Amino acid sequence: GLKKKEVHVLCLGLDNSGKTTIINKLKPSNAQTQDIVPTIGFSVEKFKTSSLSFTVFDMSGQGRYRNLWEHYYKDCQAIIFVIDSNDTLRMVVAKEELDTLMNHPDLKHRRIPILFFANKMDLRFAVSSVKVSQLLALENIKDKPWHICASDALKGEGLQEGVDWLQDQIQ
């Protein structure tokens, strides 16, 4: 059959935001794992959409590993940035990390798409995706196409909408 176009994606965000859970849900059901543990360093995963074959670098969000992120900026063609919508206390930390990466020389002025997941929408104290985009000041992102989706990675809700958007950006 037709060979799908390969895309390198970087999955970033604070520890415990749900990155690995999201990537796991995007894989075919027979490739999904049941128990997800905090990522050490990073892990390379693959999933496919109708026209694309994604290779995802699922990075650890723990403070001590965040210095690894920048080494993968050069080769990535898209970014998935995950936020725990329930963790309003650390939203400012998420914003700092986002600002740092947006200003990195290997990403600055590159029109690579950024997909945000406002994750953990199922939790009682989660704020809306509109509120998350305000707290992260996403309207300031002028040089890259971006999109934010509310998601519940445990149920898999909101993930397809995000990936459809990403696929449209890359075509």
Ligand code: GTP
């Ligand atoms: P690091 O690898 O440490 O950077 O974390 P991570 O961003 O990969 O988070 P991970 O996917 O390991 O999920 C952390 C915890 O949040 C796990 O207990 C998940 O089950 C839980 N979780 C992930 N997504 C959701 C969600 O949408 N809702 C709820 N309620 N829990 C979630």
Ligand code: MG
């Ligand atoms: Mg992880």
